[in-house]
Amino acid sequence: MGDFNLALVIVAIVVCVIVFISSVYLLVNYQHPDDANQAYFPKFVVVFGLSIAMISILMLPADVANRHACRHAIYNGACNLTLPMKDLWLAVYIVDAILVFFVIPFAMFFYEGDQEKTMGKRIKSALLWVVSTAVVCALVLGILYGVIGKVDFSVRHLASGTTSFPTSWQFSNNQPCIGNTARQCSAFTASVASEKTWTMRT
Known part of the structure; x- marks a missing residue:
């Protein structure tokens, strides 16, 4: 199993390289001819953003494969080479948020800024627009x-007594629950007062 886990890590690295190459190909193939050999920062953001977007989609099959990697492990050290998926999920989501709310807007405002302005003024203008956008979104x-940002759902508190373990189970339409007296289960005979509403943040 250790070899399979190592193979999973190697496959993940190879897939990341393929994703990066695909992103570069998309950029080179679809960029405007006038943008050749210039605007390297926006191009880097495009390549990085496309790569993170594709990796975000590929994280799910990677997580499934990673969970199955240790399914037949017969010793504790067999799964030392599995991927730390929880940390990877957090990293991908954090990078996604930074890209969406800060990096991509900055690159867009910087690239679309007045070309006649100095570099410092273009950066300052882009930063002001990014801060304004981030404040509005926040x-x-x-x-x-x-x-x-909350949800309400009804719950019913049920409680029942105990009974000795029977030698045989006798259930029917008229006797669906354990006991000789109750003809209906507690869920059906519970009073209205047992129903409560729980509120939770989503």
Whole structure:
């Protein structure tokens, strides 16, 4: 099993390299001819963003394969080479958030800025637009989360007594539960007062 886990790590590395090459190919193949040999920072953001987007999709099959890697392990050290999927998921989500809310808007505003301005003014203008965009997004998400970011669902508290373990089970339509007196289970005979509403944050 150790060899299989090592193979999984190697496959993950090879797939990441293929994803990066594919992103570079897409950029080179579909870029405007006037953008050749210039605007390297936006191009880097495009390649990195495409790579992270594809890796985000490929994380699910990688997680499934990683979970099955230790299914037949017969000794404790067999799974030392598996992928730390929890850390990888967190890293991918954090990078996604940084790209969406900061890096990509900055690259877009910087690239679309007035070419006649100096580099410092273009960077300053892009940063101001990024901060404004981030503040607006944070306000919208924060207000929505505070107002409607919760869910209410009804639960019913049920309690029952105990009975000795029978030698045979006798269930029928008229006697669906354990006991000689109750003809219905507790879920059907519970009072309305046993129902409560739980509120949880989503």
